[in-house]
Amino acid sequence: MMEKYKVLVAGSTGYLGRFITQELINRGADTTIIVRNKNRINLKAPNLKIIEAQVTQPDTLMGVCDNIDIVISSVGITRQKDGLTYMDVDYQANVNLLNEAKKSKVKKIIYISVLNGDNLRQLKIGEAKEKFVDELKTSGLDYCVIRPNGFFSDMADFLNMAKNGRVYLFGNGELKLNPIHGQDLAQVVVDAINQNVKEINIGGPDLLSQNEIGELALKAYSKPVKIIHLPNWIRILAIRLIRIFTGPKTYGPIEFFLTTMNMDMTAPKYGKHHIADFFNERVKSKHSS
Structure with a gap:
């Protein structure tokens, strides 16, 4: 079923984006990724195409969605140091991509936000992500918002504390979470291509x-x-x-x-x-x- 889809991945060089790209390649999907610099990409596959563009610069995105069926975006700031804000990247860069998807009549956009996003709008990152979700919902395109509750890589903060022999928590420490590995989450994201669902809350196997x-x-x-x-x-x-x-x-x-x-x-x-x-x-x- 996957082979008939042409999929564009934005954010493909990030933690999750790399897993999504590999999952698509493994399933035989016709995969295109957007990167800033082709020379830094070592990944090669017969069903992989690499486009050089910057999602924060709409003029570089012209035509990237032509002949694309599905757009998957995990675009967002992690710890970038180029002066861009959450609103520049998590919101506006995704809007730039959405505008191109509309022009090219893309069938569906899959966007990775965060669990409990509506309750995190007071944060800069939550405000930007959920503002884009609002745009997506009114875009007229089919969409799915994936809401993970945290990546394994985010749990490195616990390791950083543990290295010094103590872990500091707020309150009684009994609040629960089940973070998810990027490879597992990538499977959920790619599965969503063929699912008729608008939002997916997801976590890992260990609560x-x-x-x-x-x-x-x-x-x-x-x-x-x-x-x-x-x-x-x-x-x-x-x-x-x-x-x-x-x-x-x-x-x-x-x-x-x-x-x-x-x-x-x-x-x-x-x-x-x-x-x-x-x-x-x-x-x-x-x-x-």
């Missing part, structure tokens, strides 16, 4: 409390379990202070992490990759490098 994730991170470093529970007012104060004393590029990811740490981020379970294995492999690779 764990913050305390349990902290324990796994400490065990990965062979450290005794030392988890310090801080009062919630410190978290609120920290968010206020980083907003005052740093710019959006710095405080955006921290603000998001601190906010979601005070939310139940439970999502439907999916996948075969486990967070304990991810932690162990990450620590092992650091020791061997």
Whole structure:
């Protein structure tokens, strides 16, 4: 079924985008990716086409969606340092892509946002992502919004604390989440091509409390379990202070992490990759490098 679709992937060089691209290639889809610099891409496949363009510059996108059936976008700021804001990238860059998709009469757009996005609009990243979701819903095109509750790579913050022998949590640490590996999430994203559903909430196979994730991170470093529970007012104060004393590029990811740490981020379970294995492999690779 996949072979009949021509799929364009934006954000293909990011953590999730790389997995999505590989999943499409593996399934035999006619795959096109947008990159800033072709020379930095080592990936080769008979069913892969690489286009050089910048999603933040609409003039470079002209015609990228011609003869494309499906557009998949995981475009968003992680820790970019080129002066662009969340509104420039997570919103406007995706709007630029959406405009091209409309011109070319693309069948469907699949966009990766975040779980509980409506409750995160007060954050810079949430505001930008959900503003684009609003545009997508009124675009007239078929669409699907994928809402993961966090990637394994986001859980590196637990490892960074565990390395020093202590994990700091806010409140009692009993709020739960089940982050998902990029490879598992890529399967969900590509499956959505053939599904008639508008939104998909998704997480990994392990539903764990913050305390349990902290324990796994400490065990990965062979450290005794030392988890310090801080009062919630410190978290609120920290968010206020980083907003005052740093710019959006710095405080955006921290603000998001601190906010979601005070939310139940439970999502439907999916996948075969486990967070304990991810932690162990990450620590092992650091020791061997």
